[in-house]
Each structure stands twice: as C-alpha cells, then as structure tokens.
Amino acid sequence: MSNTPQEPSQAPKHADPDDEGLDLWRDDTTEPANEGEVATATRTARKKRKWPKIFLAALLAAVLLVVGVLFYYFRSISGALNEIHRDSSLMPDNTAVQPVETGKPINFVLMGTDNRAGVSGARSDSLILAQLSGDREHLYLVSFLRDMWVTVPANKVVKKDSKAKINAAYSWGGSALTIKTLQKLTGVQMDHAVIIDFPGFISLTDELGGVTVNNPQKSTIDGHTFAQGNITISGEEALLYVRERYDLANGDLDRAARQRSVITAIIEKSMSGGVISDPKKFKGVLDVYAKNTTVDSGLTTANIRKIATSLKFSSGKGVVQVQAPISGFGKSKDGQAYDIVDEAGMKELSTALKNDRMADYVANHPQ
Structure with missing residues (x-):
C-alpha cells in the first residue's frame, strides 16, 4: 500500500447557473x-x-x-x-379670419342666446368678449350689457346704420351682425365666435354636478331665492341665476357680473381634478360642450387643440372679469330704456385690447 498522501477530494461543482457568483x-x-x-x-x-x-x-x-x-x-x-357644430356664417367675413400669431392675443366672442321652445326673434342674452392674452396666462372676460345703445351696421332688416340696443344685432343678423357691431364699437378685430343656447347651458352645469359661485346679494326670481354668499347652482336654477336682473341692486350690471362669475366657475370646474381624473365625467362634460356649442369654421379641431395646449393657467384663477364701461342710462324716442356707452372709457378699453395691455387696464380700473 502506498504511503503517498492523497489530495483531498474536490466537491463537484454545481451545474445550476443560479449558483454562479x-x-x-x-x-x-x-x-x-x-x-x-x-x-x-x-x-x-x-x-x-x-x-x-x-x-x-x-x-x-x-x-x-x-x-x-x-x-x-x-x-x-x-x-x-x-x-362640435361649426358654422361658416358666424363670422362677418371668414376671409378676414387669419391664424393668430404666436404671442398675440386671441379674441373670442361668446354669445348666450335665448333660443328655446316658444320664443321667436332670438337675441343674444349675454355678450362677452373673451380675450386670451398673448402670453396665454390670462383670459379676460369683458361683458357688454345687452342694453348698451350702439350703432348697428346696415343689414337685411334695417337697411342703414342705426342706433339700437346691442342685443338687437343678433335678432337682425345673427352672430355675424353682432360681431360686426362689436368690432365697430371697439375698433378691435374679433377672431372667433362661440354660441351656446339655454338648453346647452342647463346641460353643462348639470353634467358638471353644479358650480359654486359667491353671490354678493340675496335675490328672488320665479319663486326661487338665492342666498347671499357661496351657493352651488345647476340646471334650471343656474339659468335663473344668470338671467335675473330686476331684483338686483344694479340691474343689468349685476346680471352681467353674475354671468361672468358663472362662466369662471364653469371653467374652474371643467379644469378641476374631479373632472379631469374621472374618465366618465370628463367624457360626459366634453360631449355636452360638443353637442350644445356652435363655433365658427376657423375653430378647427387642430386649432382648438393648439390653443388649449398653449394655455399657461389651469384654473379659474387665470380668468379676469371686466365690465365694458357705461356712463349712465337714457331713453330712446320710442321709449326704450338703454345704457349709455362711456365713450372715453370705451376708447381706453379698446386701446388695451388692441395692444394686449388688459392687465394694465384692470389695474387702473378695479372691478
């Protein structure tokens, strides 16, 4: 037997690759x-x-x-x-509607009309110039009172330029004549038109689950009372709220302020997390906008998307409310009570709109 020492036996290496390392x-x-x-x-x-x-x-x-x-x-x-329904006849001259340059303001004319069953000769119940600032950080809602006494350009109903309440323009020549009248009054070129009627307004506030506004003064209309302070309104109730003027201290001025506050609340709610994060509600709100809104043919899907993606505000805080100036009240020869345009104030407002200086105008004219 050999006395040569034996090397220790080596344990076989594991073949499992998971043992490597x-x-x-x-x-x-x-x-x-x-x-x-x-x-x-x-x-x-x-x-x-x-x-x-x-x-x-x-x-x-x-x-x-x-x-x-x-x-x-x-x-x-x-x-x-x-x-969205698009109507090429909304603007007075579609050939004049050009793509808005980057960094330039965009002027939208928002019209709420009283088109509804049982009503003939529809008029623009609310008229707002919404200017999106060139930097896209603010949307200025400028209300023009429906009873402002202005010059309405010649049209198919009245063959020559004539003095009338501004809302008469819609009944005489629809959106196109209303915009032409607004351009004559302000000297500012309007870029787009947006119309929503009463049924659409009701549907929109309902779909949003109501909107909350701060009501400065208690009022009653058709047996319904709106308390002072924060209130949440929707549907027919919201419609009553924005249409009332006789039970308000400053009449049409207060009604216009209510309309601006409700539009602001709608924008706020539409952009809120509760809507954006809920696919079903988000789609429902979009569908209501689409079914009840009419825009000019220049507001194509691509243009709306481009404008929307350029916005630099994401809530109602980016919306600024402005009232077009009046200097008092008058009465026409045929007995119509109307609002007198503040000519000097309108000139100042027009300059601000033309030069994208609405921030300065608001600072000098606190609302």
Missing part, C-alpha cells in the same frame, strides 16, 4: 460553507436577482396604464372636438 455574498476569509449555507445563499441570491425584474415589470405596467389613459383622453378629446 455565490462567492460575492461570502467573506473570503471564512471557512468553506456547508450545504445548508449554500442553499440559503442560493435562495437569497435568487430573490435579490428577482427584484429588478419585478420592478421593471411594475414600471412597464405603469407605463402601459398611463399610455392607455392618455390614449383614452386623447380619443375622447378628439372625438368631442370633431362633434
């Missing part, structure tokens, strides 16, 4: 691990290597979810925008 988890100064230690280390290593895979899988799922939600919103927005 186990030495990374051992201290080189320690004794070789027994089989229990090896098994424990193997399970630990496998768990550690699974965490990156789990994280990547979760990240991928999150990305797919976000993409899916964005796709849904994009499709909802595109679908609603495509459904």
Whole structure:
C-alpha cells in the first residue's frame, strides 16, 4: 500500500447557473460553507436577482396604464372636438379670419342666446368678449350689457346704420351682425365666435354636478331665492341665476357680473381634478360642450387643440372679469330704456385690447 498522501477530494461543482457568483455574498476569509449555507445563499441570491425584474415589470405596467389613459383622453378629446357644430356664417367675413400669431392675443366672442321652445326673434342674452392674452396666462372676460345703445351696421332688416340696443344685432343678423357691431364699437378685430343656447347651458352645469359661485346679494326670481354668499347652482336654477336682473341692486350690471362669475366657475370646474381624473365625467362634460356649442369654421379641431395646449393657467384663477364701461342710462324716442356707452372709457378699453395691455387696464380700473 502506498504511503503517498492523497489530495483531498474536490466537491463537484454545481451545474445550476443560479449558483454562479455565490462567492460575492461570502467573506473570503471564512471557512468553506456547508450545504445548508449554500442553499440559503442560493435562495437569497435568487430573490435579490428577482427584484429588478419585478420592478421593471411594475414600471412597464405603469407605463402601459398611463399610455392607455392618455390614449383614452386623447380619443375622447378628439372625438368631442370633431362633434362640435361649426358654422361658416358666424363670422362677418371668414376671409378676414387669419391664424393668430404666436404671442398675440386671441379674441373670442361668446354669445348666450335665448333660443328655446316658444320664443321667436332670438337675441343674444349675454355678450362677452373673451380675450386670451398673448402670453396665454390670462383670459379676460369683458361683458357688454345687452342694453348698451350702439350703432348697428346696415343689414337685411334695417337697411342703414342705426342706433339700437346691442342685443338687437343678433335678432337682425345673427352672430355675424353682432360681431360686426362689436368690432365697430371697439375698433378691435374679433377672431372667433362661440354660441351656446339655454338648453346647452342647463346641460353643462348639470353634467358638471353644479358650480359654486359667491353671490354678493340675496335675490328672488320665479319663486326661487338665492342666498347671499357661496351657493352651488345647476340646471334650471343656474339659468335663473344668470338671467335675473330686476331684483338686483344694479340691474343689468349685476346680471352681467353674475354671468361672468358663472362662466369662471364653469371653467374652474371643467379644469378641476374631479373632472379631469374621472374618465366618465370628463367624457360626459366634453360631449355636452360638443353637442350644445356652435363655433365658427376657423375653430378647427387642430386649432382648438393648439390653443388649449398653449394655455399657461389651469384654473379659474387665470380668468379676469371686466365690465365694458357705461356712463349712465337714457331713453330712446320710442321709449326704450338703454345704457349709455362711456365713450372715453370705451376708447381706453379698446386701446388695451388692441395692444394686449388688459392687465394694465384692470389695474387702473378695479372691478
């Protein structure tokens, strides 16, 4: 028998590739691990290597979810925008409507009309010039009282320029004549027109689940009382609120202020997280806008999307309310009570609108 010392037998190497690199988890100064230690280390290593895979899988799922939600919103927005009724006759001269340059203000004429069952000779119940500032940080809502005594350009009903209440322009020549009258009054070119009728207004406030406004004074109309302070209104109730003037201290001035505050509240609610984060409600609101709004042909889906994505405000705080100036009240030869335009004040307002200086105008004329 040979006395030659034998080399210690070598343990067979594990063929499992998951065992590779186990030495990374051992201290080189320690004794070789027994089989229990090896098994424990193997399970630990496998768990550690699974965490990156789990994280990547979760990240991928999150990305797919976000993409899916964005796709849904994009499709909802595109679908609603495509459904909006467009009327090439809303503007007085469509050839004059040119793409608005970047950094320049955009002037929208917003008209709420009294088109509804049982009413003939519809008039613009509310008339607002909404100017989006060149920097896209503010939207100025400038109300023009429906009884302002202005010059209405010659039209098919009245063949020559004539003095009348501004809302008569809508009954004589619709949106186009109203805009022509507003341009003559202000000397400012209007870019787009947006019309919503009473049924549409009711549907919109209902779909939003009501809007909250601060009511400066208590009033009653048709047996319904609106308390002073913060109130939430919707549907027929909201319509009564914006139409009342006889029970208000300053009549039409207060009604115009109410209309601006409700429009601001609608914008605020439409841009709120409660609407944006709820796909069903978001789509419902978009559908109501689409079904009950008429815009000029220049407000294409692409143009609306471009304007919307340029906005630099995301709540009603970016909306500024302004009242076009009047200097008093008068009565026409045929007995019509009307509001007298403040000529000097209108000239100042016109200059601010033309030069994108509404911030200065508001600072000099606190509302």
